[in-house]
Amino acid sequence: MNNRNRRLFLIPSTLGDSPLEPVLPQGNRDILESLNHLIVEEEKTARRFLVRCGLKSNLELIHFYSLNEHTADKEIPLMIKEAGDADLGLLSEAGVPAVADPGAKVVEEAHRQGIQVIPLVGPSSIILALMASGLNGQCFAFNGYLPVKSHERAGKIRFLEKRSETEKQSQVFIEAPYRNNQLTEALLENCKPGTRLCIAANLTLPSEWIKTRPIREWRLQPPPDLNRQPAVYIILA
Amino acid sequence: MNNRNRRLFLIPSTLGDSPLEPVLPQGNRDILESLNHLIVEEEKTARRFLVRCGLKSNLELIHFYSLNEHTADKEIPLMIKEAGDADLGLLSEAGVPAVADPGAKVVEEAHRQGIQVIPLVGPSSIILALMASGLNGQCFAFNGYLPVKSHERAGKIRFLEKRSETEKQSQVFIEAPYRNNQLTEALLENCKPGTRLCIAANLTLPSEWIKTRPIREWRLQPPPDLNRQPAVYIILA
Numbered sequence: 254m255n256n257r258n259r260r261l262f263l264i265p266s267t268l269g270d271s272p273l274e275p276v277l278p279q280g281n282r283d284i285l286e287s288l289n290h291l292i293v294e295e296e297k298t299a300r301r302f303l304v305r306c307g308l309k310s311n312l313e314l315i316h317f318y319s320l321n322e323h324t325a326d327k328e329i330p331l332m333i334k335e336a337g338d339a340d341l342g343l344l345s346e347a348g349v350p351a352v353a354d355p356g357a358k359v360v361e362e363a364h365r366q367g368i369q370v371i372p373l374v375g376p377s378s379i380i381l382a383l384m385a386s387g388l389n390g391q392c393f394a395f396n397g398y399l400p401v402k403s404h405e406r407a408g409k410i411r412f413l414e415k416r417s418e419t420e421k422q423s424q425v426f427i428e429a430p431y432r433n434n435q436l437t438e439a440l441l442e443n444c445k446p447g448t449r450l451c452i453a454a455n456l457t458l459p460s461e462w463i464k465t466r467p468i469r470e471w472r473l474q475p476p477p478d479l480n481r482q483p484a485v486y487i488i489l490a
Numbered sequence: 491m492n493n494r495n496r497r498l499f500l501i502p503s504t505l506g507d508s509p510l511e512p513v514l515p516q517g518n519r520d521i522l523e524s525l526n527h528l529i530v531e532e533e534k535t536a537r538r539f540l541v542r543c544g545l546k547s548n549l550e551l552i553h554f555y556s557l558n559e560h561t562a563d564k565e566i567p568l569m570i571k572e573a574g575d576a577d578l579g580l581l582s583e584a585g586v587p588a589v590a591d592p593g594a595k596v597v598e599e600a601h602r603q604g605i606q607v608i609p610l611v612g613p614s615s616i617i618l619a620l621m622a623s624g625l626n627g628q629c630f631a632f633n634g635y636l637p638v639k640s641h642e643r644a645g646k647i648r649f650l651e652k653r654s655e656t657e658k659q660s661q662v663f664i665e666a667p668y669r670n671n672q673l674t675e676a677l678l679e680n681c682k683p684g685t686r687l688c689i690a691a692n693l694t695l696p697s698e699w700i701k702t703r704p705i706r707e708w709r710l711q712p713p714p715d716l717n718r719q720p721a722v723y724i725i726l727a
Contacts, residue, residue, distance in 0.1 A: 263621050263622060274515060274516050274517050275515055275516075275517030275518075275610075275611075276515055276517070276611045277515055277611070278511060278512055278513055278514055278515055278516075279511050279512075279515075279516055280511050280512030280513070281512075349617060349621055350621060351620075351621045351622075351624070351627050352617065352620060352621055352627035352628075353627060353628055354627075357623075357624050357625065357626065357627050357628075358624070359624075360621070360622065360623065360624030360702075361624030361625075361702070362624075363624070364624050364701065364702040364703070369700075370622045370624070370700055371622070371698070372618040372619075372621040372622040372693075372700075373512075374512075374513045374514070374611065374612065374613045374618070374694070375611065376611045377614065377617045379617070380586060380589065380614045380616070380617050381609040381611070382609075383588075383589055384500050384586050384587060384588045384589055384597070384609040385500060385588075385597065385607045385608070385609040386594075386597065387588070387594050387595070387596075387597030387598030387599075387600070387601050387607070388594065388598075389594065390588050390589035390590060390591075390594050391589075391590055391594075391632075391634045392631075392632065392633060392634050393631070393632050394629075394630070394631035394632075394659065395628075395629065395630050395631075396629060397628045397629050422631065456609075457611070461608070463606075463607055463609075464601065465597075465598070465601040466601070
């Protein structure tokens with residue numbers, strides 16, 4: 254197989270049901286329209302996204318390959334092989350692909366095979382939250398999900414707060430949206446009064462809500478109920 | 491002053507002279523068109539960007555406020571005050587504002603004054619490089635610039651490599667473009683053969699060049715001359 258001229262496009266999606274025009278460049282749609290092989294997390298939501306992009310007539314031409322946390326590593330080269338010498342798209346379920354989802358393995362394999370990787374611009378909740386936080390964007394870490402068990406979570410929060418203090422490194426993390434309120438409580442309980450906390454919820458949606466305050470002020474004025482609302486948290490001591 | 495309905499829009503720019511359509515949502519232009527108060531790093535490049543957006547006729551209406559590394563902290567509330575009760579825009583010189591530039595201080599002050607902060611989508615070289623690297627996007631750190639002195643830089647590289655190994659945390663960093671070749675050499679010299687290195691240069695430009703390989707392969711097949719070409723580096727041991 255000659256991969257010399259093959260390309261893998263990394264295609265962002267919206268964060269939730271936001272309209273497309275405010276968050277996706279027009280150029281993305283044109284590239285998406287040109288692709289017949291798409292690696293997606295869930296075919297159903299991928300189809301829905303294509304319809305929202307006005308690409309309904311393309312649907313029957315497209316080969317979908319499913320990639321999720323259950324996909325075995327050895328299946329990935331097979332997907333790439335099955336597409337022959339055609340270009341591929343890796344479409345995110347929400348936001349940008351290959352950052353907080355299983356897509357990175359496809360990208361890794363593409364590099365191994367000498368396929369050109371082309372990332373497209375779209376909404377990254379991590380970067381949007383960081384921009385809007387006013388916290389240190391010159392040095393930051395994204396830590397994914399915190400532990401679920403409350404004493405482990407408390408330990409991790411104190412570890413991250415300490416590191417943010419010694420390294421001046423903003424610490425970004427997320428939580429399954431139905432546990433947001435517990436996480437907020439744990440932050441207000443475990444962090445020092447002067448530590449700044451940014452909560453960025455429902456980014457790019459009409460209900461977008463972003464505030465940065467010291468913990469001492471959050472204690473006096475807690476956030477609204479954020480249960481089941483996707484949110485990004487950032488602390489800096 | 492009543493800031494209750496005031497908004498601060500965070501407005502990305504292109505990375506270098508790329509066309510706008512592939513990297514900026516159409517919605518950004520409409521917001522930019524509605525703003526008469528812009529905080530910018532350099533008025534000259536900001537004006538040029540507005541012209542590229544087709545907003546030439548707006549130029550004479552716009553109040554520009556200059557924000558760079560020499561701006562004293564106390565000047566920031568004055569800019570916000572001078573704009574009266576109008577909405578504000580914080581326009582980046584390249585990429586997204588308030589991440590690797592001095593804009594975060596304006597955002598911080600906006601939160602302090604209760605002004606709503608609205609981040610817009612655009613090209614972040616950090617996120618584009620991370621997406622395209624195939625390295626761990628679930629856990630990563632952005633470290634800004636490495637030290638300039640060669641022994642300090644070597645020490646920092648080894649520290650970051652070690653941390654990437656123990657914490658499975660991708661380590662992202664940048665260099666002043668005219669020192670890229672020295673940084674590449676230092677990475678090939680100081681990292682272990684199995685450590686993976688991604689070099690992502692000229693992101694979103696026609697000359698975009700992105701490769702991820704283990705150090706041992708980079709040693710056999712070094713990158714092209716990247717002198718004066720903006721690049722993002724990522725390592726993961």
